[in-house]
Amino acid sequence: MFLSPRWISLFTSLLVSSITTGFLSFVPEVNLAMLFIAAIGSFFSTFFFTFYIIDLLVFKEVNQIYASIQKLKIRDFDISRKTLLKSVNPLKKLNREISNYVSKKQEEIDELKRMEIFRREFLADVSHELKTPIFAAQGFVHTLIDGALEDPVIAERFLKKAAKSLDGLDILVRDLVVLSQVETGDIKMIFGAFDILELVKEIFEQLENKANKRNTTLVYKPKDLRACWVYGDKQRLSQVLINLIDNAIKYGRDNGKVVVELNTENKKVEIVIEDNGPGIPQEQLPRIFERFYKVDKSRTREVGGTGLGLAIVKHILNAHDSTINVTSKIDKGTRFTFHLAKPPKEIA
Ligand SMILES: Nc1ncnc2c1ncn2[C@@H]1O[C@H](COP(=O)(O)OP(=O)(O)OP(=O)(O)O)[C@@H](O)[C@H]1O
Ligand SMILES: [Mg+2]
Structure with a gap:
């Protein structure tokens, strides 16, 4: 408060008037009336002069800066002109x-730049992933038109290949639709109680052929478990389990083992999907949930993944208030863990 223009002017004028009067008092011809006039005169003139200078130099400038800020229509600038001018040190x-x-x-600019890079990368990834099956199917169809149709054996082989590429395209587009729906919250989760052990068994049956091709054993734990009830969207959680078990088979090793562990805790059920495959390098672990991220590009190309599975898994589990954790050791295997709520008492 003592730094306000009024107080500064008051102190300066008091100082000037007392020095002037003090010096004048040593002059013998100067009487009391003259001293009084000198004191009053120097006080007021110094006061107004100082006040005017401070006001002109500081407050007018501050006012002008404020006016320019307002011209920019900066909504986030939330200090009012009044508070500013009233403050002790407005410039500060x-x-x-x-x-x-x-x-x-x-921060906003950095975030926008990050989003822009992300958008550009996403677009590049989507176009790349779309291009691959389209070009392949196009190639097969053109070869057929250009004469391969005449040989029924070749024609059938090429048609099958074209159909496989188009199936891949269909899966990719479906995954993209699901991903954008879960991300924007457009997808409706249908929550209910279901036996996740039964679901795991169904998925094992579905993936049996795939597992047999690599001679992979699929087991659940504990072995003597009869049922394990959880609360969530069965269809979406089945998508989560399919992707995790499918990944464990695809990216695990030949003659490997995939274990699904269901551990009942106090209010939740812990679900673990573990393989004994080659593992994922530590530095890449946080990235595997990004869209289109593939750890081993050559292996992924070989087995045909698009890298959207884990991004979808993460979003579906988020919608169940759950997060997925992953730990991995090179040449030992990978372990994915998440929790699901048990059904509320009235449903169970
Ligand atoms: N159990 C695992 N062991 C080793 N690597 C894995 C495992 N699970 C996932 N990965 C790596 O993480 C990447 C991302 O997995 P994600 O499921 O998102 O994609 P994808 O399986 O390649 O394709 P999609 O699931 O879309 O068919 C995979 O490409 C693979 O490199
Ligand atoms: Mg996958």
Whole structure:
């Protein structure tokens, strides 16, 4: 408060008037009336002069800066002109406000730049993933038109290949639709109680052929478990389990083992999907849930994944208030863990 223009002017004028009067009092011809006039005169003139200078130099400038800020229509700039002018040190306050504002804007710019890079990468990935099956199917169809149709054996082989590429395209587009729906929250989860052990058994049957091709054993634990009830969207959670078990088979090793563990805890059920495959390098672990991220590009190409599975898994589990954790050891295997709620008492 003592730094306000009024107080500064008051102190300066008091100082000037007391020095002037003090010196004048040593002059013998100067009487009391003259001293009084000198004191009053120097006091008021110094007061108004100082006040005017401070006002002109500081407050007018502050006002002008404020006006320019307002011209920019900066909504985030939330300090009012009144508070600013009333403050002890308006320049300091204004400076602090501006630097706060600048760092806030910088964060926004950084976020926008990140989103832009992400958008560009996503677009590049989508077009690349779409291009591959389209070009393959196109190639087969053109070869057929150009004469391969005449040989029924070749024709059948090429048609099958074209159909396989188009099936891949269909899966990719479906995955993209699901992903965008879960991300925007457009997808409706249908929650209910179901036996996850039964679901795991169904998925094992579904993936049996795939597992047999690699001679992979599929087992659940504990062995003596009869049922394990959880609460969630059965269809979406089945998608989660299919992707995790499918990954464990695809990216595990030949003659490997995939274990699904269901551990009942106090209010939740812990679900673990573990393989004894080659594992994922530590530094890549946080990235595997990104869209289109593939650890071993050559292996993925070989087995035909698009890298959307785990991104979908993450979103579906988020919608169940659950998160997925992964740990992995090179040449030992990978372990994915998540939790699901037990059914509420009234349903169970
Ligand atoms: N159990 C695992 N062991 C080793 N690597 C894995 C395992 N699970 C996932 N990965 C790696 O993580 C990547 C991302 O997995 P994700 O399920 O998202 O994609 P994908 O299986 O390749 O394709 P999609 O699931 O879309 O068919 C895979 O490409 C693979 O490199
Ligand atoms: Mg997958």
